[in-house]
Amino acid sequence: MTVAAIKEYTGRARDAVENFHGNQLLFIGWEDHLMFCAPFAFPFPPTMRFGDIVEKVLPGAYGYHPDWARIDWSKVAWIKSGVPWVPSFKHSLAENGLGHKDAIRFRTPGLAGIGGACS
Amino acid sequence: MDMQVPKKKLSLKERYTLMTRDLAWDTSYQPKEKVYPYAGYEGIKIHDWDKWEDPFRLTMDAYWKYQSEKERKLYAIIDAYSQSNGHLGVTDARYLNAIKLFLTGVTPLEYMAHRGFAHVGRQFPGAGARVACMMQAIDEMRHAQTQIHSLSNYNKYYNGFHDFPHMYDRVWYLSVPKSFFEDAMTAGPFEFVVSIGFSFEYVLTNLLFVPFVSGAAYNGDMGTMTFGFSAQSDEARHMTLGLECIKFILEQDPANLPIVQRWIDKWTWRGVRLLSIVAAMMDYMLPKRVMSWKEAWEIYFEENGGALFKDLARYGIRMPDCAAQIAKEKDHLSHQVWATFYNYGAATDFHTWLPDAEEMDWLAQKYPDTFDKYYRPRFEFWREQADKGNRFYNKTLPMLCQTCQIPTVFTEPDDPTKICYRETTYKGDKYHFCSDHCQHIFENEPEKYVQAWLPVNQIYQGNCFDDGVDPGAPGFDPLAAVLEHCRMVHGRDNLDFEGSEDQRNFEEWRGMSKRNA
Structure with a gap:
């Protein structure tokens, strides 16, 4: 049973990729920095270079945090759908295998938020 | 000598029978299944509707009499x-933000409950249940109305009260209560009474009304207190009806048990997620606090709810399995949710603020295992920054849970330093959740929840701007356009309480009421 209904019933996925005018959603979370209360949602074209996200978009979203400027990007560990994953900064989202509504997170070793409290 | 024999007065029971069940009839032109098309598809089996016991035996004439007296x-x-400027007697104008939350997030639910009970009052094949649901439908309409009337007084003086039905359909955090009720209303009649009549009205209602109504009493808000008390005797009737529904369904057929248990599991969880907004209100918004969210949870759910589920054990019903996770979250919920409102305080139609030093000490005392360790550093850092003129406003939209629609702010049940990520794939699309329980609810009825109207995703689809707005225009500011679409005035309805027009006006008016100009 995929829904309780009086007859055969199919829902329409409201967030299908074709509704985003050429973009796809990407969710990004920064581990151990809960001052940002939840992972972020972004609409990006699949042709966007992954490095552009890190270099041009994320500073606007995370730059307020004092840890942001201290990140050593060569040591950052990425996670996709809960498992370790290595992105290529010079390739696009599509080439990195990132699809619509994928959720990725990054851990920044040595940085544990405000007062070391993961804030 | 002839004696005048007074006409015998009807007993309560006869009266009840004549004025409720005797008003019903069996159809002869149409089969019963066509007259009550929604009665069977959920799998609930009812063999004898006459076994329905109305615990109140209330008839319509008595109902009008009681209600008009209360009105x-x-x-x-x-x-x-209102004539004595009672609004100037509240502890502080800051308090009124809790009431804005009530008007935008709770009052529309009363109206939705009216619609829901009117619907099931038509759809149940049993006349006793139909009459009881009809009266509850009228009660809920009355509650919506009395709340709107009471709170309209504040709308004359303060911001944020001006357009609650419009906001209810559009503002991001109001999609949480809205989707909760729409989920219940689009279910069948039996799931609706279990969700709203039992899980919400019986198991969780005290956790909604005590914070708001006692909060009002503690903070000098006679308007809210009065409609709260006026609703109280109705609520007692609703609770009894909710419990009667559950017992009746379970007594009718043993096959009903697993279905009802699944609904109780689902709706307890959905209700608790909804109440996380109340948790934040209770611990952070009241200038004079009643008790902590954790204490309220322990009294009203763990103690009272525990006794209830013990009582229901003879039907085979057990405590909802989400109770274990909720017990772990009670130390964290209010802090995480208030921090979320503080993050997005530019997009709320009430004001936000940081707890002051005395309030943080109270929180530390009420939450000795968690507040100082996990949350105080965050609030102190924000305070430090705000004092330097660098108040934190999060301008990037968050990921939302597909089921409860709350930003995925909740942490792993066993690790408060890690956000809880859960995902599943359905028909090739990914879906994200705040918890195992929200994920299970989705997986049980994916065709329903793939349709969720998630505000963040809708904004990115371009559906949350006024007609004629061109998102492609140079210098387009999407967040400003969203606020306008919600009819929120930037700088007046949102942002910090400190420095707000509400704060200024209240101080000035209260001063005028105490001193000569």
Whole structure:
């Protein structure tokens, strides 16, 4: 049973990729920095270079945090759908295998938020 | 000598029978299944509707009499309160933000409950249940109305009260209560009474009304207190109806048990997620606090709810399995949710603020295992920055849970330093959740929840701007356009309480009421 209904019933996925005018959603979370209360949602074209996200978009979203400027990007560990994953900064989202509504997170070793409290 | 024999007065029971069940009839032109098309598809089996016991035996004439009496008292108090400028007697204008949350997030639910009970009052094949649901439908309409009337007084003086039905359909955090009720209303009639009649009205209602109504009493808000008390005797009736529904369904057929248990599991969880907004209100928004969210949870759910589920054990019903996770979250919920409102305080139609030093000490005392360790550093850092003129406003939209629609702010049940990520793939699309329980609810009825109207995703689809707005225009500011679409005035309805027009006006008016100009 995929829904309780009086007859055969199919829902329409409201967030299908074709509704985003050429973009796809990407969710990004920064581990151990809960001052940002939840992972972020972004609409990006699949042709966007992954490095552009890190270099041009994320500073606007995370730059307020004092840890942001201290990140050593060569040591950052990425996670996709809960498992370790290595992105290529010079390739696009599509080439990195990132699809619509994928959720990725990054851990920044040595940085544990405000007062070391993961804030 | 002839004696005049007074006409025998009907007993309560006869009266009840004549004025409720005797008003029903069996159809002869149409088969019963066509007249009550929604009665069977959920799998609930009812063999004898006459076994339905109405615990109140209330008839319509008595109902009008009681209710009109209550209305007269209520409106007399509301009039006196507004004519004597009662709003200046509240502890602080900051308090009114809790009431804005109530008007935008709770009052529309009363109206939705009216619609829901009117619907099932038509769809149940049993006349006793139909009459009880009809009266509850009228109660819920009355609650919506008395709340709107009481709170309209504040709308004359303060911001954020001006357009609650419009906001209810559009503002991001109001999609949480809205989707909760729409989920219940689009279910079948039996799931609706279990979700709203039992899980919400019986198991969780005290956790909604005590914070708001006692909060009002503690903070000098006679308007809210009065409609709360006026609703109280109705609520007692609703609770009894909710419990009667559950017992009746379970007594009718043993096959009903697993279905009802699944609904109780689902709706307890959905209700608790909804109440996380109340948790934040209770611990952070009241200038004079009643008790902590954790204490309220322990009294009203763990103790009272525990006794209830013990009582229901003879039907085979057990405590919802989410109770274990909720017990772990009670130390964290309010802090995480208030921090979320503080993050997005530019997009709320009430004001936000940081707890002051005394309030943080209270929180530390009420939450000795968690507040100082996990949350104080965050609030102190924000305070430090705000004092330097660098108040934190999060301008990037968050990921939302597909089921409860709350930003995925909740942490792993066993690790408060890690956000809880859960995902599943359905028909090739990914879906994200705040918890195992929200994920299970989705997986049980994916065709329903793939349709969720998630505000963040809708904004990115371009569906949250006024007609004629061109998102492609140079210098387009999407967040400003969203606020306008919600009819929120930037700088007036949102942002910090400190420095707000509400704060200024309240101080000035209260000063005028105490001193000569």
